Each structure stands twice: as structure tokens, then as C-alpha cells.
Amino acid sequence: MNLRFGIDLGGTKTEAIALGPDGREMARLRVPTPKGSYEGTVATIKDLVEGLDARLGAKGSVGIGIPGTISPRTGLIKNANSTWLIGKPLDRDLEAALGRPVRLANDADCFALSEASDGAGAGFATVFGVILGTGVGGGIVVHGRLLAGPNSIAGEWGHNPLPWPMDHERPGPACYCGRSGCIETFLSGPDLARDHGEGWTAEQVAASGHPSAQAALERYEHRLARALAAVINVMDPHVVVLGGGLSKLERLYRTVPALWSGFVFSDHVDTMLRPPLHGDSSGVRGAAWLWPPQ
Structure with a gap:
């Protein structure tokens, strides 16, 4: 049987899923993430994976989503929020x-x-997947394949500056990356809360x-529209799919496309904005x- 196992290495939980040849879920496991321990993460x-092997009576291929990426230069993990992974040969050890x-x-690519x-x-030729949660990430899929560049950072729109900033948005909040005014510092969940x-x-x-909360949401929507308009101007995706906790805000799918038209370099914007079909999964x-299926 052609089984595919997926692992989502999160900050608080690590989840595993087994998909059958038709993409149907066959099993799922979830355990706490061993924070701060690289050896514990590998274990x-x-x-x-071995639990899925035993439950299904067959070995599956293993794909893993991580809060970082592998450096093409060193082969080691970089840009990871889970800092105990940085500088480690995680793929080789696994x-x-x-x-x-x-x-x-x-994880945003996944x-x-x-x-x-x-x-x-x-069914769309180009997809931009967005994470709006504790952080802000993104991934690009073209004709069913992840876009991967020489630096392994394709889709990392969250660490570009907020486009068309207003005076009160300059220079912007400090970002953990060492700069100020990154998109992530305006569009993450914690930063929506901070703004309010x-x-x-x-x-x-x-x-x-409350009027003050509504005002904060309106500022958020305008910033999200500007940030996505800049992405549309560069890659012109057929569809943008939102994920993360803030993707559950239904109003975004009405308000943001109405707002981004003023910033996209086109007489009309056919790009669609959609909520995720699979949600947190x-x-x-x-x-x-x-x-991919064989």
C-alpha cells in the first residue's frame, strides 16, 4: 500500500497523519512537542512514525513540516522559531x-x-498560501509543485516591509529578525492584539x-490588503488561501479584496481570496x- 506520513512539528504539539493512495486520512496521532530538546524532537x-507503522501494518514515506528551513549552503536548519533546531542536521538525523x-x-510551504x-x-495554476498566526509566513505552489529558490525562502513575505506605510506606521514595531516594520509585526495575531x-x-x-476593536480590525484589514497587493503585483497568483488563527475571520474574505484593488497594478483583480478547506489540518x-502519489 502506498502510504504517506506527514508530521507537523509545532511549537506546542507535534502531529502525525497517514494518508492513503487516494489522499484519505487513515490515522492520526498527536503528542506534546519536547520544547528545548533536539534529541527529544528526533525521538x-x-x-x-513507528506508531503509524504499527497501527497500519505498513511503512509510509515521511514528510515533515518544520518552523524553519534547511540552508542550501550548510544543510543545517535555519530561520527556526524553535531555536533548538537551528544549526542541526535534522533531515539526516531523522x-x-x-x-x-x-x-x-x-510549515507554511506545507x-x-x-x-x-x-x-x-x-485546480489553480498558481497558489499563494498564507499563515496568519503567531507569525506570518507563506508558500508558493505553481502547477502543483512547491516553488523553491536558491535561498529556500520563497514565500517569506512576512519579513518584507509593510507596503505603502502611513506616517503613524513608520518606522514600525521591532521584529525578531533585527529590523523594524516587517509585515509580520503588523499582521500576526499578537500584533493585532498589541495594536488594539x-x-x-x-x-x-x-x-x-467594541468600537476600538472594530477600528483595530479595520486597520488590520487595510494592512493585509496592502501586503497582499504587493504579492499580487509580483507573482499574480490565481488564488490566495489564508491559514492560521486569523484565517477564521470571515469578514476578511469580503473586505480585503475590496481594499486591495486600490493597490494592485491592474484595471481589475481576478485573484481570489479563500479560507482553507482543511483548516488546522x-x-x-x-x-x-x-x-506525491505514485
Whole structure:
């Protein structure tokens, strides 16, 4: 049986899924992520994969979504929020532990691949998948294949400056990358909460009808529209699929396309903005899709 296993290595949980030849989910496991421990991370992934092997009575291919990427120069992990992975040969260590090849990709790339394969972007030639959560990430899929450049950073729109900034948006909040005014510092969940005021979460802002919360959401929508317009001007995707916690804001799918028209260099914008079909499962499904059906 042609089984594909996907692993989503998150900050708090690590999830595993098994997909059958037709893309149907056959099993799922979830355990806490061993924060701060590289050896613990390798052991956790090994246990999950072997658990799927045992449950299904067959070995599957293994794809893993990580909060970072492999440096083409060194072969080691870089740009990882889970800092204990940085500088480690994670793919090689996992292949040794599992006794089979593995494929690793950024978690936003996995989200984009999932939605392009059998989700909200299925059937479209070009898909830009967006993560709007604790951070802001992105992935690009062209004709069903992830776009990968020489630096392994394709789709990292979150660390570009916010386009067309207003005076009160300059120079912008400090970003962990060392710069100020990155898109991520305006569009992440924590930064939506920060923009509203202390003591609130992004979920509370989104659910509140208070005028101050509504004003914060309107600022958020305008910033998201400008940021996505810049992406459309560069890659002209057929569809943009939103993921992450803030993708659940239904109003975004009405307001943002109406706003981005003023910034896209075209007389008309046919790019669609869609919610994810697979929701929170897209990352782990996309990791499995790193090995296409045979």
C-alpha cells in the first residue's frame, strides 16, 4: 500500500497523519512537542512514525513540516522559531533514526502545498498560501509543485516591509529578525492584539463589537490588503488561501479584496481570496504531500 506520513512539528504539539493512495486520512496521532530538546524532537518524531507503522501494518514515506528551513549552503536548519533546531542536521538525523528517506519543508510551504493539492487552491495554476498566526509566513505552489529558490525562502513575505506605510506606521514595531516594520509585526495575531491595546488577545479583538476593536480590525484589514497587493503585483497568483488563527475571520474574505484593488497594478483583480478547506489540518496534510502519489 502506498502510504504517506506527514508530521507537523509545532511549537506546542507535534502531529502525525497517514494518508492513503487516494489522499484519505487513515490515522492520526498527536503528542506534546519536547520544547528545548533536539534529541527529544528526533525521538518524538521517530515514535510517531513507528506508531503509524504499527497501527497500519505498513511503512509510509515521511514528510515533515518544520518552523524553519534547511540552508542550501550548510544543510543545517535555519530561520527556526524553535531555536533548538537551528544549526542541526535534522533531515539526516531523522533518516538515520527511521531507516528511510525523509523530506522536510517549511510549515507554511506545507500549508500551501496541502491547499493546492486537494484544498481551496486545487485546480489553480498558481497558489499563494498564507499563515496568519503567531507569525506570518507563506508558500508558493505553481502547477502543483512547491516553488523553491536558491535561498529556500520563497514565500517569506512576512519579513518584507509593510507596503505603502502611513506616517503613524513608520518606522514600525521591532521584529525578531533585527529590523523594524516587517509585515509580520503588523499582521500576526499578537500584533493585532498589541495594536488594539494591552490586556487583549487577537481572538478577543476579533470577537468584540467594541468600537476600538472594530477600528483595530479595520486597520488590520487595510494592512493585509496592502501586503497582499504587493504579492499580487509580483507573482499574480490565481488564488490566495489564508491559514492560521486569523484565517477564521470571515469578514476578511469580503473586505480585503475590496481594499486591495486600490493597490494592485491592474484595471481589475481576478485573484481570489479563500479560507482553507482543511483548516488546522492543512500543515500536517501538506507534509504528507511532500511525497506525491505514485
